[in-house]
Amino acid sequence: MSLIDLSKQVALGVDIGGTNTKFGIVNHRGEVLDKGNLRTDAYDKVEDFIDALYEDAYPLMEKHGSEKHFDGIGVGAPNANYYKGTIELAPNLPWKGVIPFAELMTAKFNLPCTVTNDANAAALGEMLFGAARGMKDFIMITLGTGVGSGIIANGNLIYGHDGFAGELGHTIVKPGGRKHWSTGSEGSLEAYASATGITITAKKMRAEFPESMLNQYPEDEINSKTVYECAMKEDPIALEVFRYTGQKLGEALANFVMFSSPQAILLFGGVIKAGDFILKPAKLHMERNLLPIFRNKVKLVFSELNEADAAILGASALVWEK
Amino acid sequence: MSLIDLSKQVALGVDIGGTNTKFGIVNHRGEVLDKGNLRTDAYDKVEDFIDALYEDAYPLMEKHGSEKHFDGIGVGAPNANYYKGTIELAPNLPWKGVIPFAELMTAKFNLPCTVTNDANAAALGEMLFGAARGMKDFIMITLGTGVGSGIIANGNLIYGHDGFAGELGHTIVKPGGRKHWSTGSEGSLEAYASATGITITAKKMRAEFPESMLNQYPEDEINSKTVYECAMKEDPIALEVFRYTGQKLGEALANFVMFSSPQAILLFGGVIKAGDFILKPAKLHMERNLLPIFRNKVKLVFSELNEADAAILGASALVWEK
Known part of the structure; x- marks a missing residue:
């Protein structure tokens, strides 16, 4: 762990909307190094969606370093629950009920995953990288x-x-x-x-x-x-x-x-x-x-x-x- | 400092209302050991009010230990500012403008003083001693x-x-x-x-x-x-x-x-x-x-x-x- 150069650490950011999902590799300075997107509404099952996201995102992640360079995955999604790692009863998403989204992501990507609702994520983005710095x-x-x-x-x-x-x-x-x-x-x-x-x-x-x-x-x-x-x-x-x-x-x-x-x-x-x-x-x-x-x-x-x-x-x- | 028995530490709590001011000596368990009150509206000048409060409160404070047993003074008052220690433009108090209340109290009592508005103080009271414990x-x-x-x-x-x-x-x-x-x-x-x-x-x-x-x-x-x-x-x-x-x-x-x-x-x-x-x-x-x-x-x-x-x-x- 002590050999890791923090300035090279990156995160995978995922923004899930009702129609589209955007994702990107982001560094500590808030630079989006690479990005991609897929249709959210094309996957009736959340497991299929995560498989498709992995297919698209993994090649980009490999390009920017191995797993050890990734501090984790952050997900902004409607009705996402930070404490439980779930997406719950989201009216605009195809997946019904209570989805243990962070758990499913971690199982697939082998990285810690944190979720919150999209507006909370936007607020954090502004605080770390935007108009609300400081x-x-x-x-x-x-x-x-x-x-x-x-x-x-x-x-x-x-x-x-x-x-x-x-x-x-x-x-x-x-x-x-x-x-x-x-x-x-x-x-x-x-x-x-x-x-x-x-x-x-x-x-x-x-x-x-x-x-x-x-x-x-x-x-x-x-x-x-x-x-x-x-x-x-x-x-x-x-x-x-x-x-x-x-x-x-x-x-x-x-x-x-x-x-x-x-x-x-x-x-x-x-x-x-x-x-x-x-x-x-x-x-x-x-x-x-x-x-x-x-x-x-x-x-x-x-x-x-x-x-x-x-x-x-x-x-x-x-x-x-x- | 190391000889002080924490269980004997007390605080002076002061609640300033438009008409009356109540004060009391409170211990860590939230027991009011002694209390008193005075008219707020009888003092046109805040300095006179603090002098009167001191006259009334000091004998009770002496009864419950010397200065070293007092952790400080907490004041709840309308329009009180926690950060600045001030009471500002309170429409229901006789003292106009911006009053450096905590500073004046510390000068008189020789104890640290913290102020906040009365409802904030009530919330803290509930969290430490009341229905909101935990x-x-x-x-x-x-x-x-x-x-x-x-x-x-x-x-x-x-x-x-x-x-x-x-x-x-x-x-x-x-x-x-x-x-x-x-x-x-x-x-x-x-x-x-x-x-x-x-x-x-x-x-x-x-x-x-x-x-x-x-x-x-x-x-x-x-x-x-x-x-x-x-x-x-x-x-x-x-x-x-x-x-x-x-x-x-x-x-x-x-x-x-x-x-x-x-x-x-x-x-x-x-x-x-x-x-x-x-x-x-x-x-x-x-x-x-x-x-x-x-x-x-x-x-x-x-x-x-x-x-x-x-x-x-x-x-x-x-x-x-x-």
């Missing part, structure tokens, strides 16, 4: 198809007693509000601030305002991208879609700040391409809902990580955070 | 004139980057809802679930329902105590006041659970005298707003600490938590 208290919010979160307090991820802490996308921002398409809850942050939520808002608003540019698109092309195109052309309805989204996000952020008083909130994911259209109202409504002692203190910033690599970096950070 | 993740909610909170995650209090974390009473449970009498925010938990909030709800509801027993009291006697009396006599309006309060509390608790996934939520303070009238709807509305993975896992319990001593115990716990 911060001990921050919250990461991922705004994609859904809304995820990872919370760092006192320099550590908050896992909670059962490993499931940090489901901020499912907190209720408007009691009795919009029904969530999958959970059935009413008025959750995800129902408004995810890409899916933005699409719902846009469809509703364009129906109310026939003059909106948004009505030039067929129904199935209404999404955060087309809303952005119309907002760039100053369509007031498209602008209002983002403003409303930003307001709901900002109201939620104020509550999060009064919980853990973070130094910064980092935003990440496809939705942030809307930039100031969402960020400005989010900031405004966050500040106006804060107690005075919290005002003008919390940085609201976009992730600095390359979106293509962030999930892999975050997953690999799990290996070194332990 | 728990590493729980949330303490104090339901009194106001609503305070202390959050323990990974076995530590969450202070946030600036020492002000855990202001859950000021999180918004109903956007655009009831205006807070002091902060001006709209729809905060405190506006509904504090004793003050219950009084507002009761006055509003009795005006709507002339047949309510609550109308037998003069306006200035409507408070959580008289609502309780009417609820015990099965007045449906009084029962509805508590049910509504419990609902708002439960909705807020669901959001807190999805933040830090605590093993338990501990409730403390005058309002919990309403017992099941509030607890049952709180539990119901917490559960129905939770994602399935969190359901039926979180214990919702009342504090086990003697209310008269809890604040002193909590403050003293600060000394040993460090």
Whole structure:
């Protein structure tokens, strides 16, 4: 062991999404040395998926050193449980029930494996390699198809007693509000601030305002991208879609700040391409809902990580955070 | 130092409220050996208050050993900052601005002094001496004139980057809802679930329902105590006041659970005298707003600490938590 040159140690980072899985070999400086991907939804059995991942990843791993250079495998996945190493009842993955994922990975790769949910992994990635370097208290919010979160307090991820802490996308921002398409809850942050939520808002608003540019698109092309195109052309309805989204996000952020008083909130994911259209109202409504002692203190910033690599970096950070 | 018998070590715990200050000598087992109190609001200058506290407390301290038996002083106070040792802009205290309270105490008592907000102190008291012994993740909610909170995650209090974390009473449970009498925010938990909030709800509801027993009291006697009396006599309006309060509390608790996934939520303070009238709807509305993975896992319990001593115990716990 004493002969190992730490600067040559690497980790395998794996990011499992509902459709695609990305993986990469990452070194201590947060450089992705090599990467690949495979379809998640092509494997009905988790064992087949892990076999396929091994087939794809092992040649890359051999290229970057033998087993002794690998400190471990970090996996970010929806509904992953850090304490138990499981993926549990994930609605968007093909594998049902409670999957002992870390155990299966270790059996196949002969390396220690740690799992956590994808947003927690993203938060670790930001802390080790991104915009949150040196911060001990921050919250990461991922705004994609859904809304995820990872919370760092006192320099550590908050896992909670059962490993499931940090489901901020499912907190209720408007009691009795919009029904969530999958959970059935009413008025959750995800129902408004995810890409899916933005699409719902846009469809509703364009129906109310026939003059909106948004009505030039067929129904199935209404999404955060087309809303952005119309907002760039100053369509007031498209602008209002983002403003409303930003307001709901900002109201939620104020509550999060009064919980853990973070130094910064980092935003990440496809939705942030809307930039100031969402960020400005989010900031405004966050500040106006804060107690005075919290005002003008919390940085609201976009992730600095390359979106293509962030999930892999975050997953690999799990290996070194332990 | 090596001659000191740890079992004889004690701490001075001080709980500063807007009207009264309580203090006590506490040992390692959480026994209050001696206690006293003085008026907070009788001293316009904080230096005079500390002098008076010293006059009252020092004789008791001498009785329980010399300075060498005292590990330190712990102070719970509104708007107290753990990192800076200050009390800052506390609306309910007579001393304005930013008070270097720990420094002033150390200068007078010649002992190290740690401060934190009263609800954080209560959470530490529960962890060291009360219902949360052995728990590493729980949330303490104090339901009194106001609503305070202390959050323990990974076995530590969450202070946030600036020492002000855990202001859950000021999180918004109903956007655009009831205006807070002091902060001006709209729809905060405190506006509904504090004793003050219950009084507002009761006055509003009795005006709507002339047949309510609550109308037998003069306006200035409507408070959580008289609502309780009417609820015990099965007045449906009084029962509805508590049910509504419990609902708002439960909705807020669901959001807190999805933040830090605590093993338990501990409730403390005058309002919990309403017992099941509030607890049952709180539990119901917490559960129905939770994602399935969190359901039926979180214990919702009342504090086990003697209310008269809890604040002193909590403050003293600060000394040993460090």
